[in-house]
Amino acid sequence: MDARPYESMPTLPGGLPLLGHWPEIIHDVFGFLERAAERADVVRVRFVHERAVITHDPAMIQHVLQQSPRLYAKSRNYAGMKKVVGEGLLTSEGDFWKRQRKLAQPAFHHAKLRGITRTMASATEDMLARWRTWEDGRPFDLHEEMMRVTLRIAGLSLFGADLDGESREIGAALGVILPWVNGIIQEPFRPPLWIPTRENRALREALATLDRLVYRIVEERRRSDPEHQRDDLLSMLMAATDDEGGGGMSDRQLRDEILTAVLAGHETTANALAWTGMLLARHPEIGARVEREASAVLGDRTPSVDDLSKLELCDRVVSESMRLYPPAWEFEREALVDDVAAGWRIPKGTVxxxxxxxxxxSPRFWDEPARFDPDRFLPERSAGRPRYAYLPFGDGPRVCIGKAFAMMESKLLLAMMAREVRFELEPGAHVRPEPSVTLRARGGVPMRFRRTAPAPFVDQTTSA
Known part of the structure; x- marks a missing residue:
């Protein structure tokens, strides 16, 4: 059967002369995507001069991400993020990306992650010890707390640096950077960065804050470990040489990879955990089940890596949370050549x-898709569901390098919190998703602190 021409693809109604569907996606991106999903699995749209396809077809998604990834690159909408993280793993392409990915991959090997479990547990215990000093009923922002603890875990695990003291400064910088990146996507006619507008000046100051942090981490490591004997991501990157055994990474390359890992290594996990807490607060019967599992599996001791496989409900809860509120809520690839995907012709340059x-x-793949139901991820209920109907970490060669790290961290944090804290939203709280670079909760996740256990647990382990 011949491939169907691009011009015969179902078109999303609406759109303006010259601008196409751009005003609609700016005004209500979720509504825009929902309207496209209702129209057809593969829909043609237009943004100013740019051709684009919105696909909810697992076969087309698999083709683009896994079967023919060399025919597609990240779209031009990643240009704003590239101004922040440069040529890090998130934004680089081609042979350079392959080299950097190969260098970083060993730091996320399963054997390495076993040793990181204790770092995760220790940082979480420090957070809980601080929470234990709070009065019952105290208001707090769960998103802010998750950002703080995941930042600390990322710093200690990947770079051997405790970033807890810089958490507010980094959070403030991200509060400038992420809206700016999102604005570049939504408003392509913004003034270039070299023009000293108020927003551009704020961005440069925020980037300078992160640069100072990164270069300090590198300099401290050079002084403390000149032979690169540490077994973490930073040492692997600093010890790397090119294929001919020549010079290693420049400071700029190191900066790009470290900044990418810092941002990606805590921002998405913090968002996922904040949404998870909100969902458990809205569904206290499931929260009680999580509490019972955490207490049964962990008892009163510090978790070890062997406990993680037993936290089956926690795993399903995190998976269901990322189904409803995926941290990477939308991403794009641009066709480098003319291609055929799932029976449709995709012209070169199409996003x-x-x-x-x-x-x-999508009701095609999920029963009662709006309902929070972690048990939909039980094996018997997952049978027959297309693999490419669920993409919390992307897929293919560019699947998130920290996928296993993030799942370990999310389950461990959730179980340790549930053993001591009952998730309860502030009365009248209305938590709304903010479609920024990642899916944040607009204004945070306001909670009330409620204890479930009267006494702290005792560390009875000797190794992770």
Whole structure:
């Protein structure tokens, strides 16, 4: 059967002369994606002069991400993020990306992650010890707390640096950077960075803050470990040489990879945990089940890596949370050549939009898709579901390098919190998703502190 022409693809109604669907996606991106999902599995849209396809077809998604990834690159909408993280793993392409990925991959090997479990547990215990000093009923922002603890875990695990003291400064910098990156995507006619507008000046100051942090980490490591004997991501990057055995990474390359790991290594996990807490607060019967599992598996001791496989409900709860609120809620690939995907011709230059936000809520793949139901991830209920109907970490060669790290961290944090804290939203709290670079909760996740255990647990382990 011949491939169907691009021009015969279903088109999303609406759109303006010259601007196409751009005003609609700026005004209500979730509504735009939902309207596209209702129209057809593969829909043609237009943004100013740019051709684009929105796909909810697992076969097309698999083709683009896994079967023919060399035919597609990250779209031009990643240009704003590239101004922040440069040529890090998130934004680089081609042979350079392959080299950097190969260098970083060993730091996320399963054997390495076993040793990181104790770092995760220790940082979480420090957070809980601080919480134990709070009065019952104290208001707090769960998102802010998750950002702080995941930042500390990322720093200690990947770079041997305790970033807890810089958490507020880094959070403030991200509060400037992420809206700016999102604005570049939504408003392509913004003034270039070299023009000293108020927003551009704020961005440069925020980037300078992160640069100072990164270069300090590198300099401290050079002084403390000149032979690169440490067994973490930073040492692997600093010890790397090119294929001919020549010079290693420049300071700029190190900066790009470290900044990418710092941002990606805590921002998405913090968001996922904040949404998880909100969902458990809204569904206290499931929260009680999580509490019982955490107490039964962990008892009163510090978790070890062997406990993680037993936290089956915690695993399903995190998976269901990322189904409803995927941290990477939309991403794109641009066709480098003319291609055929799932029976459709895709002209060179076409942007293929993949939206977990709507893919994860499609009634084609999920029963009662709007309902929070962690047990939908039980094996017997997952049978027959297309693999590419669920993409919390992307897929293919560019699947998130920290996928296993993030799942370990999320389950461990959730179990340790649930053993001591009952998730309860502030009365009247209305938590709304903010479609920024990642899916944050607009204004945070306001909670009330409620204890479930009267006494702290005792560390009875000797190794992770």
């Amino acid at each position: 293929v939009m993949i939206a977990p936000w709507t893919l994860h809520r």
